[in-house]
Amino acid sequence: MHRHFLFTTAIAMLVTAAPDASARSWSQYCQFNGGRSISVRNTDNGGAFTLQWSDGPRMTYVWRGSNADRWNITDTLGGRWNYYDHRTKGGFTLRNLQNGNVIQCF
Numbered sequence: 001m002h003r004h005f006l007f008t009t010a011i012a013m014l015v016t017a018a019p020d021a022s023a024r025s026w027s028q029y030c031q032f033n034g035g036r037s038i039s040v041r042n043t044d045n046g047g048a049f050t051l052q053w054s055d056g057p058r059m060t061y062v063w064r065g066s067n068a069d070r071w072n073i074t075d076t077l078g079g080r081w082n083y084y085d086h087r088t089k090g091g092f093t094l095r096n097l098q099n100g101n102v103i104q105c106f
Contacts, residue, residue, distance in 0.1 A: 023044060024043070024044045026041075026042055027041055027042070028040055029105070030104060030106070031102075031105075032102070033102055038053055039054040040052065040054065041054075047062065048062045048063065051103070051105075059077075061073045061094070062074050062075075062076075067085055070097070071097055073094060079096050080096070080097045081094045081095060081096050082095045090106065091105045092105055093105075
């Protein structure tokens, strides 16, 4: 069982819109709650981005504020997240403000 089982279960039935042809996409490694690193496809949809985990789960995140705001991202299930950009090291961290879940991408 993967450490992000609850995350997988919560979004397994979620259907998100396919990114448009102008969307920019790349692969990177991410961890959910400090678990093992998993390949993730990150698609920038301009004002939103989608993380597609190689083991199945997918979630879209929408910008709601600036990097200076504590709550600056909302997921498609209504979860409130803080996005922290690792500007000098690359990658980012998302922290769910309600349940404490953390997604860290490198």
